[in-house]
Amino acid sequence: MKQFIRILAQFCVFLTLGQSHLTSFKPGEIWPDNNGVHINAHGGGFLFHDNTYYWFGEHKISGEFGNKSMVGIHAYSSKDLYNWKDEGIVLKMHNDTTSMFQKGCIVERPKVIFNNNTKKFVMWFHHELKDQGYKAALTGVAVSDNITGPYNYIDSFRLHQNTLPLNFSKDEFEKVEIIDDINNQNRKEKVIEGVYLKRDFETGQMSRDMTLYVDDDDVAYHITASEENQTLLISKLSEDYLSVTNEYIRVLPGGRNEAPAIFKKNNKYFMFTSGLTGWNPNPGKLFVSDSIMGEWKPLGNPCRGSEEENNTTFWSQSTYVLPVIGIKDAFIFVADRWRPNNPIDGRYIWLPIEFENGNPILKWHEKWNLNIFDN
Secondary structure: HHHHHHEEEEEEHHHHHOOOOOOEEEEOOOOEEEOEEEEEOEEEEEEEEEEEEEEEEEOOOOOOOOOOOEEEEEEEOOOOOOHHHEEEEEOEEEEEOOOOOOOEEEEEEEEEEOOOOOEEEEEEEEEOOOOOOOOOOOEEEEOOOOOOOEEEEEEEEEEOOOOOOOOHHHHHHHOOOOOOOOOOOOOOHHHHHOOHHHHHHOOEEOOOOEEEEEOOOOEEEEEEOOOOOOOOEEEEEEOOOEEEEEEEEEEOOOOEEEEEEEEEOOOOEEEEEOHHHHHHHOEEEEEEEEOOOOEEEEEEOOEOOOOHHHHOOOOEEEEEEEOOOOOOOOOEEEEEEOOOOOHOOOEEEEEEEEEEOOOOEEOOOEEEEEHHHHH
16 A cells, blocks of 8 residues: 555656646756656757747767767757657667667757758758767758658768868968877967868868857858867858858867857857867857858857856856747857766756847856846
């Protein structure tokens, strides 16, 4: 009888969690979906479609091997951004061991965009081959007729094979000397000169942490950490969003940026990034440009808080900037608090983007809701 009562009590707790209606964000806490289960969509991207928000992210498993992709890409939907419905696995890992997209490889930071011409939903992601660590540095693409899938994996590849960036001349390229062993003392200088760009010219440029951005004219861009994570690349996508064009630029060469997240306000483009410290958090970075394919200028650390918070971006790493539909100039900074020893327990840091002298800033809020944008 006691066992029955205990099971009944546990079921009631589960039912209560599943039916609870959230009305605020609590960064860093467990975030239950409609089933009462912590949302499993890490390194996420978002798309607003048919009056609904969709959240796509890495499905993690428990334990030290949880960062390998054993399941696929998970999706959730929401009408209010607080409460999320589980839409299941929308891109499944392949069981075929001859596939590049097989179980056990690494798939990170999925982003989905909608093509108004083809009416297709296109997903891009960072992809590493099974048992090769982060050596492959590929970007991958999948497509679906429906926002909740299933998505069909198309291909993974390096970027811009035998193609120079728009902001790097042939004369500059010919002067670059390839050096096999680059020490830390002159690494930044050599990166700026283009040593990794030239090294990977024939095989294609590396792509690791990445995001997508669709501009007001429906032109889409792929933004990624490249050149051993020393330089960012911004690439214009094809009209169908399924491939990159030959139009791309190097951004902040030698700047050691990853985890890019872009948004636009008052005709200015802002980009959050992080430094390179593995799974450990570090001070956030912010950049601005008048053109997405133009020059990006540093604005420093956007965080406002204690020294510890500033130095760790509130113990998180950027992944996306989410516009709040229907509220002018309302944007949410979306980040992950990684837990590499038990990845499924990773937490989400959502904070309102506030502005100081026209520039984005981030402040910690233990609990907040969308009414903050009314102030």
